[in-house]
Amino acid sequence: MADNITGVGGGSRPDTGVSPLKGRTGAGAPAETRGKTTIADGVVxxxxxxxxxxxxxxxxxGAGMARAFGAVRERVPGGGSGAATRGVKVEVGExxxxxxxxxxxxxDVSIVDVAGEVRTNVISAVERMTGLEVVEVNIVVDDVHLPDDGDDETDADEGRVR
Structure with a gap:
């Protein structure tokens, strides 16, 4: 079965010789190849x-400020939709x-090992779900979460004495 995904992003399948992004037209083309599919940057x-x-x-x-703004945005009704893409930037071609x-x-984790696993997982997921070829995954480690770091940003607002 040939996949045809076209538009904002997509990859080619060397085994078929058909770009999954560029659709074919006409009665002679298989149904699954007629037309094109556009994948938005936000989806990737x-x-x-x-x-x-x-x-x-x-x-x-997400970097420090992005995480702080994201935490505030998530508390506002309807404002948490950007949480899935916080700390992620993509460039999508055809x-x-x-x-x-x-x-x-x-x-206490190996940053090199974690970065390698992240690259592998991201490349696998994006290529499998979109048909796009992922040419690079650049990772910036902005911080290390310590075991005694509080996850709840409201702790600082409550004061020292309870």
Missing amino acids: AKIAGMAAREVPGIHSL RQAAVDLDVVVEY
């Missing part, structure tokens, strides 16, 4: 963000995509 960013978060050793995504990630890793 969500897939990449979810795939990165699945890797053990990743505490969160057949290829590039991904940039800002991550916070857990303390």
Whole structure:
């Protein structure tokens, strides 16, 4: 079965000689190849963000200020929709995509190993779900989450005495 995905992003399948993004037209073309499918940058960013978060050793995504603004935005009704793409930037072409990630890793994990697992998971998920070829996954480790770091940003607002 030939997949035809066209538009904002997509990759080619060397075994078929048909770009999954460029559709064919006409009665002689198989039904699944008639037309084109467009994949928005935000879709690729969500897939990449979810795939990165699945890797053990990743505490969160996003640089310090992005995480702080994201935490505030998530408390506002209807404002939490950007959480899946926080810390993720993508560039999507017709057949290829590039991904940039800002991550916070857990303390006492090998950053090199975690970065390798993130790259593998992100590339696998994006290529499998979109047909795009992922040409690079750049990772910036912005912070290390320490075991005694509080996850709840409201702790600082409550004061020292309870």
